[in-house]
Amino acid sequence: MARETQFISDIHREGMLHGTIIRSPVIRGKITSVSIPPVPKGTVVLTAKDIPGSNAVRVLQSTFPLLTQETIQYIGQPIMAVFSPTLEEAQVFAQSISIQFDTIPPAEEQQAIFTDRTVSHGSMDESLEQASRIIEHTYNSLEQKRMFTAPTGAVTAFSDDALIIYASTQWPFHVRGIVNEVCALQKRTVHVRTTAYSPNYGEKLIYPSLYGCLTTLAALKTGKPARLIDKFPVESPRITITRKSFLDEYGTPFAEDIDVSADIGAYPLFADEITEHLRAGVMGYIPLKAYRIRVCTLYSPSPPRYHFDGFNYAAGLFSTEAQMNAICSEFAVNPAQWRMHRYTGKDLKLSNGAVMKTPPLEELINYVVNKSDFHRKHTASKTNQVQRKLHASFTGYLRGIGIASGYAPNGFSRNYPWEKKYSVAVRLDEKNKLTIHTSLCNSGASYTWKKTCNQILGIPEEDIEIAYGDTSDLPNSGPHILSRDISIITPLIQRCCESIKSQRFKEPLPIIVKRGFKSRGHEPSETFHEFRPFDAACWGAVVVELEVDSISYMPEFRGIWCALDCGKIFNEEKLRNNLRGKLLRALHIAVGGRITPEYMPKVDIHFIDRGSSIPLSGTQVLTGLFSAAFISALSQALDRQVAKQPLIPSDILTALEDL
Amino acid sequence: MKISFVLNGRQQELNCSSDIPLLQLLIEYTHISSLKPGCSKGSCGNCVVLLDNKPVLSCLVPAFSVRGREITTFEHFQRSRDFSDISRGFTQADSIPCRYCFASKVMLAHGVISRNVNPSIEDILQAFSLNACTCIEPSQLAQGVIQAGAFRGKRRRYARKK
Numbered sequence: 001m002a003r004e005t006q007f008i009s010d011i012h013r014e015g016m017l018h019g020t021i022i023r024s025p026v027i028r029g030k031i032t033s034v035s036i037p038p039v040p041k042g043t044v045v046l047t048a049k050d051i052p053g054s055n056a057v058r059v060l061q062s063t064f065p066l067l068t069q070e071t072i073q074y075i076g077q078p079i080m081a082v083f084s085p086t087l088e089e090a091q092v093f094a095q096s097i098s099i100q101f102d103t104i105p106p107a108e109e110q111q112a113i114f115t116d117r118t119v120s121h122g123s124m125d126e127s128l129e130q131a132s133r134i135i136e137h138t139y140n141s142l143e144q145k146r147m148f149t150a151p152t153g154a155v156t157a158f159s160d161d162a163l164i165i166y167a168s169t170q171w172p173f174h175v176r177g178i179v180n181e182v183c184a185l186q187k188r189t190v191h192v193r194t195t196a197y198s199p200n201y202g203e204k205l206i207y208p209s210l211y212g213c214l215t216t217l218a219a220l221k222t223g224k225p226a227r228l229i230d231k232f233p234v235e236s237p238r239i240t241i242t243r244k245s246f247l248d249e250y251g252t253p254f255a256e257d258i259d260v261s262a263d264i265g266a267y268p269l270f271a272d273e274i275t276e277h278l279r280a281g282v283m284g285y286i287p288l289k290a291y292r293i294r295v296c297t298l299y300s301p302s303p304p305r306y307h308f309d310g311f312n313y314a315a316g317l318f319s320t321e322a323q324m325n326a327i328c329s330e331f332a333v334n335p336a337q338w339r340m341h342r343y344t345g346k347d348l349k350l351s352n353g354a355v356m357k358t359p360p361l362e363e364l365i366n367y368v369v370n371k372s373d374f375h376r377k378h379t380a381s382k383t384n385q386v387q388r389k390l391h392a393s394f395t396g397y398l399r400g401i402g403i404a405s406g407y408a409p410n411g412f413s414r415n416y417p418w419e420k421k422y423s424v425a426v427r428l429d430e431k432n433k434l435t436i437h438t439s440l441c442n443s444g445a446s447y448t449w450k451k452t453c454n455q456i457l458g459i460p461e462e463d464i465e466i467a468y469g470d471t472s473d474l475p476n477s478g479p480h481i482l483s484r485d486i487s488i489i490t491p492l493i494q495r496c497c498e499s500i501k502s503q504r505f506k507e508p509l510p511i512i513v514k515r516g517f518k519s520r521g522h523e524p525s526e527t528f529h530e531f532r533p534f535d536a537a538c539w540g541a542v543v544v545e546l547e548v549d550s551i552s553y554m555p556e557f558r559g560i561w562c563a564l565d566c567g568k569i570f571n572e573e574k575l576r577n578n579l580r581g582k583l584l585r586a587l588h589i590a591v592g593g594r595i596t597p598e599y600m601p602k603v604d605i606h607f608i609d610r611g612s613s614i615p616l617s618g619t620q621v622l623t624g625l626f627s628a629a630f631i632s633a634l635s636q637a638l639d640r641q642v643a644k645q646p647l648i649p650s651d652i653l654t655a656l657e658d659l
Numbered sequence: 660m661k662i663s664f665v666l667n668g669r670q671q672e673l674n675c676s677s678d679i680p681l682l683q684l685l686i687e688y689t690h691i692s693s694l695k696p697g698c699s700k701g702s703c704g705n706c707v708v709l710l711d712n713k714p715v716l717s718c719l720v721p722a723f724s725v726r727g728r729e730i731t732t733f734e735h736f737q738r739s740r741d742f743s744d745i746s747r748g749f750t751q752a753d754s755i756p757c758r759y760c761f762a763s764k765v766m767l768a769h770g771v772i773s774r775n776v777n778p779s780i781e782d783i784l785q786a787f788s789l790n791a792c793t794c795i796e797p798s799q800l801a802q803g804v805i806q807a808g809a810f811r812g813k814r815r816r817y818a819r820k821k
Contacts, residue, residue: 006692007695007758009692009695009696012690150695150758150759151695151696151697196758196759198758198759198794199757199759199792199793199794573753574753577754577796577799580796580799581793581795581796583796584793584796584797588793603796
């Protein structure tokens, strides 16, 4: 129960300055004049002119300005920063600064497109002629507001000949790189130490780099340590997916036309990754003769978005599974049986024709179907629907059950040039103690890492530790997103341990082994037809049963059953508890607000064991499948297709009034 | 204004503005680090302290209202035997909250089992609705609190026998 690691808000230094950011109050515009009153002693004001290096925060291939000099791209864009001995003084002085703007109507720019990529195969015109029926639905994943998390910020302090930046970051080497570029410093003079940052929802991926630059600029200008903690609200992208399925007379889709648009804010951060993840998410498991998938990332005058549990793969998966359930509903067939008819067999062909080797779908679906008594409940709810139609006054008993199954990837979609640098190191010392060196030292996966080392080398877990340090003494293991800590870092640690095992008792101690990571990688658009998604995939199936409360119009969950293939599992109960927490967050989002105790469902999570040697993260698959199963259950309960998330009681009331 | 109160067993007298909340008083004047200033409006629930041994959200309590009262923060509470009941209960039920909400959830758990060492799940969930962190599933958390209550009850019975 040790809680020794500090949060950024716990770090205090003698004479430390506290910072605040002056943000744009207008959505779009140009700064015409800035009036700064006489600056009090001890206070420092930072503008774009004070940046000695490049005024650009680089994220993969795109950049955005640290402090804008002239053009305002979104409401809340940073313009200046004020640092004072106390936060109150900084805030009071920031309020006294007057900035004049010429506003530009945002509507002019709203439809601007960052990226627009289409992949197609076969003839859509022929498919249109051959189709017995076409089913079209639009699925909306609305923006999710950030929930309450650990503070986001940075502290810059001086240490001998170096600058130490404490940052609540998921990507410490990004902070170092950006600070060097912005402040025009040498790499070796900046050390970044990660503070505790959990829980987080992806918002600590890039924002701490921004804050680290500002605190470093303030520290360099004044010679004093500086701290900046920011609570600026950010949201996840808004995703709209329109799916047109061309069906034969038996209800089997043979062609699909899919349009995806993702509003990702004012700058195209991670636009390529978002495109790839969405494209993989919307791709179903039924081989198609023809398809066209168009994914656009759109500009909107809003801050760079954060990414809840990945780059929106879950939103794509949600639409795929919800569309399958809509097809089943139209043809009045049991969705579990419909899936089983199409998934049997050893290998599974994806919609683009790529083959996934022996997915465990049959076993997963069978488990959740049997455990939830799906067939009986689905039929009972169907009968109830008919009863409602016959007797219009019969309004109670709005009950439904939904199923979803599929996979979700772990890791980035492709090989980036800088990915070759990612590595971990393991050291066995003279006292037979093992130390794991990785820049993801804040990861919750440390339990899995220790267990992995323990199993390979037989070293007791109490003699294994994760090295805490900074960017000067830890290897660069990349960003802590997309479950990389589980699916990529664990195999690297495994390889290090195996190498130590072969050298142990032959070579003198200490033995230090370093292993690097290289993604399987592909060029997305060109080889999409052979494209097997990502480095690893976790399969799952979820059933959700619910009843809509006839007074509050809140969905009351009667049960959630999940079956997952999470690869190698060291402690089932621990993983189950972890995934329950993730499911709770997904549930929280699905109903658009806080879950009160009476809405808490019973959750059954089952894992299948296929003798895999690598652990996989089930977070994304659980989130995406839960959303799809939830929407399907709700659609059955309301007897109409619902196609958006989150859903609030007024949406349900509107759906009921339309009946 | 001058406010005198007992903080973590020690008498304190602080000179502060009359309109600040207790959270600000504790962070700025006493440098208590277990409190996590999140929303400052009672939504996040990461600033729980014990006011006369009852858990309260310190961001919603005006500083002037604590005059003459006793405040216990997690820093002091974690050295008590009451904490060890909760620590053991959470560990045994494998329901350890994240580091960010840990202090507040411990204080809320103490509030529940101080009233009743055999709390119902509804009582527990009701008490924990003050904290919005979803790091742990409520039913699992409830198991941890029930275990903690059992340890507290056992300890009390043992103390009475002595």
